[in-house]
Amino acid sequence: MVFRDKVLRFIAGVPRGKVVSYGQTAAACGYPRASRAVGGILKSLPEDSGVPWWRVVNAKGEITIKGNWTATKRLQKDMLENDGVLVDEGFKVNMRLYRHTLQAK
DNA sequence: TCCTTGACGAGAT
DNA sequence: CATCTCGCCAAGG
Numbered sequence: 001m002v003f004r005d006k007v008l009r010f011i012a013g014v015p016r017g018k019v020v021s022y023g024q025t026a027a028a029c030g031y032p033r034a035s036r037a038v039g040g041i042l043k044s045l046p047e048d049s050g051v052p053w054w055r056v057v058n059a060k061g062e063i064t065i066k067g068n069w070t071a072t073k074r075l076q077k078d079m080l081e082n083d084g085v086l087v088d089e090g091f092k093v094n095m096r097l098y099r100h101t102l103q104a105k
Numbered sequence: 106t107c108c109t110t111g112a113c114g115a116g117a118t
Numbered sequence: 119c120a121t122c123t124c125g126c127c128a129a130g131g
Binding site: 035038 | 125126129
């Protein structure tokens with residue numbers, strides 16, 4: 001199992017209405033400090049991956065997307081709101097309310 | 106194999 | 119709260 005696959009699998013496990021941070025995802029995959037790598041993976045994520053990439057935001061709960069691949073801040077915001085997650089004007093979500101936590105603690 | 110790239114993060118200023 | 123700096127890492131050229 002490659003890091004990339006573990007990441008995708010983890011994200012695929014994030015339930016609707018919840019979000020996770022890049023760092024949290026990296027940690028869940030065994031690399032607490034590979035948050036940046038996670039971003040790199042999502043950047044090159046195939047469109048038909050079926051992975052809910054929009055449920056991944058940075059540690060502050062902010063949508064930190066830059067360019068315009070298939071994804072844009074606007075799109076991610078729509079996807080999240082469609083999930084029932086509130087996104088404010090600054091493209092931020094309240095992590096305290098929506099952060100997805102693993103079963104154990 | 107070395108070098109560059111970021112959808113990052115935590116801390117200091 | 120806005121910036122800057124530095125550390126971390128998988129991927130790709």
